[in-house]
Amino acid sequence: FNSSDNSLASFTPAAPSSSTSTSTSSSSSSSSFPASAALLASSSSSSSSSASSPSTPSSSSPTSSSPTASVRPSHCTHFLGSTRCTCDVGFTISGRDNNICTDIDECRLFPLGQPGRLCVHQCVNTPGSFHCFCPVGYDLARDGRSCTDVNECENQRNNCTVNQICVNTNGGFQCVTVECPQMKNATYIKTSPTRCERNPCMLGDKPCTQAPNSISFHFLSVVSNMSAPRVLFRVSAARVLGDTLRFGLAGGRGRGHFSVQRSGRQTGTLLLVTPINGPATLEAEVEMSELEHNTLLGRYLTKVTLFVSPYEF
Numbered sequence: 001f002n003s004s005d006n007s008l009a010s011f012t013p014a015a016p017s018s019s020t021s022t023s024t025s026s027s028s029s030s031s032s033f034p035a036s037a038a039l040l041a042s043s044s045s046s047s048s049s050s051a052s053s054p055s056t057p058s059s060s061s062p063t064s065s066s067p068t069a070s071v072r073p074s075h076c077t078h079f080l081g082s083t084r085c086t087c088d089v090g091f092t093i094s095g096r097d098n099n100i101c102t103d104i105d106e107c108r109l110f111p112l113g114q115p116g117r118l119c120v121h122q123c124v125n126t127p128g129s130f131h132c133f134c135p136v137g138y139d140l141a142r143d144g145r146s147c148t149d150v151n152e153c154e155n156q157r158n159n160c161t162v163n164q165i166c167v168n169t170n171g172g173f174q175c176v177t178v179e180c181p182q183m184k185n186a187t188y189i190k191t192s193p194t195r196c197e198r199n200p201c202m203l204g205d206k207p208c209t210q211a212p213n214s215i216s217f218h219f220l221s222v223v224s225n226m227s228a229p230r231v232l233f234r235v236s237a238a239r240v241l242g243d244t245l246r247f248g249l250a251g252g253r254g255r256g257h258f259s260v261q262r263s264g265r266q267t268g269t270l271l272l273v274t275p276i277n278g279p280a281t282l283e284a285e286v287e288m289s290e291l292e293h294n295t296l297l298g299r300y301l302t303k304v305t306l307f308v309s310p311y312e313f
């Protein structure tokens with residue numbers, strides 16, 4: 001028997017792993033509402049603000065069940081022959097005699113996709129205010145405008161079977177089944193839920209010894225349109241027996257998005273080289289091979305599956 005399964009390889013996910021991925025967008029998660037703060041500071045006097053739009057009563061808005069009108073009377077004081085009128089917070093003066101206040105549509109003032117937008121996803125105007133909504137799979141964050149991914153794998157809100165691995169993704173989750181490859185020349189056994197190792201080869205069975213010694217499976221969850229280049233994953237040899245280690249990209253799927261670079265004597269990194277527009281699922285195979293005097297000692301395969309969110313959060 002040939003026992004060349006002897007150099008252990010360790011695998012460490014780089015920054016955006018499934019557990020540490022940033023679920024908020026790259027925009028700052030300020031807890032204030034800059035728009036309304038700026039607006040409610042001055043709603044006095046005859047400022048015929050461009051913001052106001054006498055929209056229809058709020059029955060269409062999902063948050064305001066009360067019949068709070070989007071038009072309200074102003075509060076006026078008379079002093080030494082002049083009149084000063086103010087509005088409730090979130091309203092602005094309108095009407096001929098400054099006697100009417102209309103709701104400020106914050107969502108229209110700061111629409112989606114623009115800097116300073118109020119909500120990372122959906123904004124719904126309400127009389128005097130506004131409300132942010134998140135897509136299914138997210139909770140509204142404490143700041144009231146960002147969306148936080150729900151971890152379905154943690155809170156039992158998944159339907160994965162005992163033989164599957166639950167992978168939390170941004171906006172959802174995946175039940176993945178890890179199966180060892182069926183190869184003509186070699187057989188594999190599952191040594192952990194995410195790892196297959198080759199059974200020992202018969203002495204002199206070259207096709208068997210050239211098959212990968214181990215295949216590891218990793219799953220990463222990332223947001224859509226992440227900037228690139230960026231390190232996704234690192235593959236390291238825990239100890240090296242040969243005189244040379246080589247790292248490379250194996251397999252064809254996902255080519256064009258990935259690249260493998262050496263980042264140390266015993267470490268290779270999987271890089272994302274072009275941004276990915278989600279939703280998408282991509283796979284990359286990182287191969288590490290160990291050589292001694294140009295003779296192959298072992299091959300170690302790491303299959304990385306990348307789940308890309310439909311959103312940028």
Ligand SMILES: [Ca+2]
Nearest residue numbers: 150169171172
């Ligand atoms: Ca999730």
